[in-house]
Amino acid sequence: MVTSIIALFMAAQWTQPPANSPTFEGDSRVPFSFYKVPSDVVGFKDCPEGFQLTYDGSLNNGFGELSFAVGSPLKPVNQRVKELAKGWLPIPRYRVERDGITYTFMFFGYPIGGDPRENLICNVWVAATNTRRSTLHAVVEAQYHERGGQGRAEMPCTPWYRDRFMDVGQYNAKGISTASDGMAWRNGHLVFCYNASAAKELPDAAGTRFEWTIDAGETKWALLKVPYVPISSSRKSDISKVAQTEMVAELVKTNRFWEDLRSKTTKIDLPDPKVVDTLYSSLAYLLMARDIGEDGKTYIQKVNEFQYDDFYPRDTAYIARTYDMMNLPDVAKQTVDYYLVRNEQGKVEGLKRLHPDDWGQSLWAMGSHFRMTRDREFAKMVYSGIPGHVKGYQEGIASDPLRMFPATIAYDNELINGHYTGHNFWCILGLNEAENLARELGHRDEAAEYAALKQSHRDRLLAILKKLTDVTGGYIPPGLDDPKAGFDWENATGGVYPFGVLPPQHPWVTSTVRTVREYKWREGISTWGPNGWALKQSILQGKPTHSGSIHHYQTFNVDEVLLARGEQREVIEDLYSILAHTSSTNAGFEMSMDPWGDRDPQGNYSPHGWFAARYIEMVRNILVREEGETLHLASALAPDWVKPGKSVSIKNAPTYFGKVSYTYNAGKSGATVTLDNKWAVRPAKLILHTPFFAKVESAYADGKPIVANPSGIDIPVASKKVLIRWKVSEWPRLSYEAAVRSWIQKNHKPAPGENRDFLFPHPTRPKLEGVGRVFVDKATVRIVNTSPQGKVVYTLDGTEPAVGSPVYKSPIEIDKDTVIKAMLVWPDGRMSEPMVAAIKKTDYREPILVKALKPGLLCESWLGKFENLPDFSSKPDSTVHAETIDLAKLEPRADFFALRLTGYIEIPRDGVYSFTTGSDDGSCLWIGGGPVVHNDGLHAYQEVVGDIALRKGIYPISIAFFNTDGARYLRVFWEGPGLAKTSIPGSALFSQ
Secondary structure, eight states: OOHHHHHHHHHHHOOOOOOOOOTTTTTTTOOOOOOOSOOOOOOOOTTSSEEEOTTTEEEEEOOOOOEEEETTTTTEOOOOEEEEGTTTSSSSEEEEETTTTEEEEEEEEEEEEEGGSSSEEEEEEEEEEEOSSOOOOEEEEEEEEEETTTOOOOOOOOOOHHHHTTOOHHHHHOOOOOEEEEEEEETEEEEEOOOOGEEOTTTTTTEEEEEEOTTTEEEEEEEEESSSSSSSSOOOHHHHHHHHHHOOOOHHHHHHHHHHHHHOOEHHHSSSSHHHHHHHHHHHHHHHHHEOOEEEEEEEEEEETTTTOOOHHHHHHHHHHOOOOOOOHHHHHHHGGGGGGOOTSSOOEEEOOOOOHHHHHHHHHHHHHHHHHHHHHHHHHHHHHHHHHHHHHHHHHTTTTSSSSOOOSSSSOOOBBBBBBHHHHHHHHHHHHHHHHHHTOHHHHHHHHHHHHHHHHHHHHHHHHHHHHOOOTOOOBBBBBBBBBBBOOGGGGGTTTTTTTSOOTTTHHHHHHHHHHHOBBBTTOOOESBOOOHHHHHHHOOOOOOOOOEEETTTHHOOOHHHTTTOHHHHHHHHHHHHTTTTTTTOOOSBBBOTOOOOOTTTOOSOOOOHHHHHHHHHHHHHHEEETEEEOOOOOOGGGSTTTOOOEEEEEEEETTTTEEEEEEESSSEEEEEOEEEESSSSSSEEEEOOOEEEEEEEEETTTTEOTTOOOOOTTTTTOOOEEEEOOOOOOOHHHHHHHHHHHHHHHSTTTTTOOSSSOOOOOOEEEEESSSSESEEEEEEEEOOOOOOOEESSSSOOOOOTSBBOOOOOOOEOOOOOEEEEEETTTTBBBBEEEEEEOOOOOOOOOOOSEEEEEEEEEESSOOSSSSOOOSSOSEEEEEEESSSHHHHOOOSSSEEEEEEEEEOOSSEEEEEEEEEEESSSEEEEEEEEEEEEEEOOOEEEEEEEEEOOOOEEEEEEEEEEEOOOOOOEEEEEEETEEEEEEEGGGGOOO
């Protein structure tokens, strides 16, 4: 009999799509889900493995998959959009409509007996509901078979867990698939159970079919139980346990477990369901990604159960801190214990070293847990491993020529061969935690030693950064050897959070976060690709650029800094842009999707644990945030959270100072904040923030007036009630729904010239028209404002434009070398990054007289492995005639080679011409004996442009190219008077 709890979960109200949003890919009745190929997990806390619920609705356990078909005739289920029960519970469900029948599928995971070491069972409920007024026929088919292709993770199983239940050799041997008496078998292993009374077995298959005649408004049920590890027929006790489990009772237990766990965590209430649901579902995703060991005592935090089914110290440092933030100290302690290296007697003698960047991260994991819990026994236990850990650091520093954390290969994240800025930030933070532990435990001499090491390392790092930032205008690059090298990662924090290397308002921090956010943001979130300063230089040089794939959780590296800087609007905009890139089940991703691309993560499956941790951390820090000895409350407030009658609440939130609880109740003309904090150690300052769009008029703490500072109200630490009066002239339209509507519009129907780097309105750099990078005699410059509002201010002498600079009103005439900088200023005071263009006055290059030309160019090739273009001084290995610049016809049959095309080009009329080489790897172009395009070096396909003034006539031309393995491309374009950008035709190329 189906009980009321089943009806509650299966038929409960589904989340509605954003109000007034356009239909998204065919169905406006379902909630928004960013991914075209999403992935969901069905698991349970600490179970070694978890099922993958595929993008189209199948259940994958790595050994095979259970797929579904419905209707008559049968059609495979293919449902991209899923939803979680109650908005956050790890109980996904989806619906399929066929001929008047609504088929609802619900999945939940619960291990046998609630023991995570036992076989995880995915319980599948399928409801077939007749939505019409006449009797209808309904069919549901379930079949277990080989794992499919697209969107399926390989999911290797933990060996000890696998071997408890299955005979691997027998399962992998050729065998038969059958189903009978409520059990489906494959190669002598139970793969799922079903309610046999309503089913018909499929012939020669591990499958079954349910068929019903259903009256109007009636519902019929199919019930299936799928063990994660197929169970050998010889393990009769395990088979009996699966067969005898009662699914209604298991659902009750599952619901109670997750609800009880949530009741023990930090309680966060916001008038914003998507923000809160994503927070608590993220916590569940982290707990499902944590594995118990065979001994029942070891806990291994992994990133997910799919392609990142492993322990990563850097990820786990954040995840463990997340558990402490969410008031789960015991879970955090179990998690950080895996970092510890013990001797045979069980004494801690060191910390694990697995990756080049984990030295400071492991110390931060220990130190942050101690700061949160003040657990001295824990501190004593781990401290015995710290001196040896620090000694390893000292040895590495002493052997490095820069006296920095040693250089490493391009292994991940920043992708640098050399010294990583982020590694050195981590060193400083790790030494800080070592110092704090030593001081708290009374080891004064060691505390002083660690403090001195920290200060010395910081001084050396800042000296190196000073030289680099003098070149970059303040931007802190990913690496310490070459400012253009590498991808933005922890350098994008400016050393602010969590490192504390620089204060939030430091000029280097300002330049870094502005550069990264301005040049690396696409679709409103960060990208992973060439660093922000390198992209900026390419743009200033007129080179087409590609920012890389969108990267979900890299966005937080910048937004945590913006939060510390008090840039509330940008934090809230990015928060909702981040949420607009989650699935309908609140799952975040890592990367592998091009901006405005196909939204297929290509095996980089969600839910991603590092995203989950960084998201929880961000929301918690928005509400309560430590900064040194200061505690900040409500550092960023979204407009919808503080509209009259709304409230923001956080209760029992652990901090470095104790438990924090407050409620921010908004009224018509301000807010009342009630506080109930339980201090273990009082912060030096307690700062309460107000909305960025509100003008604060007065404030009172416990009835006494206090200074109403717009950047944050310094309230007495013992305050119990704060009354704030403010005025709001306009409520910004910032919300999850607005972000989704913007994403849909900009993805499907972008307006001409619209800024698609951000989802919310953003002041965009002006554009230049009417001139290239060179001119002859005089040039007319037109500055174009692509925004519907604001004014453009500019300078012509290379200085930075400001609000008081000349306002652009009409085209500008120039007759000398000029550096134009222009900036958009909006009425609300926001300003764009400056547009910069260096325009040079030049003379025409003169043609030459040459006779007896024939069509085409001479192509010479050299075999060899190059990292840059050679000097071509040696004898070529081959020489051919090239009718056109077509690499497919010219390249030698080798992976490693260089070639040079030489001859003449005919210019049809006087004017300034733009030439472009697009290549993978390097290329260069010369005309008239002088360089025009420099696109050398090892790189993926990129285009570089060069301008030159030419008179009508014949000029020598030389084009050089090299390839080192992998893809190979060479394209050469021209553009000029009367010529749109196009490949240089063979009719314009000659040789003698």
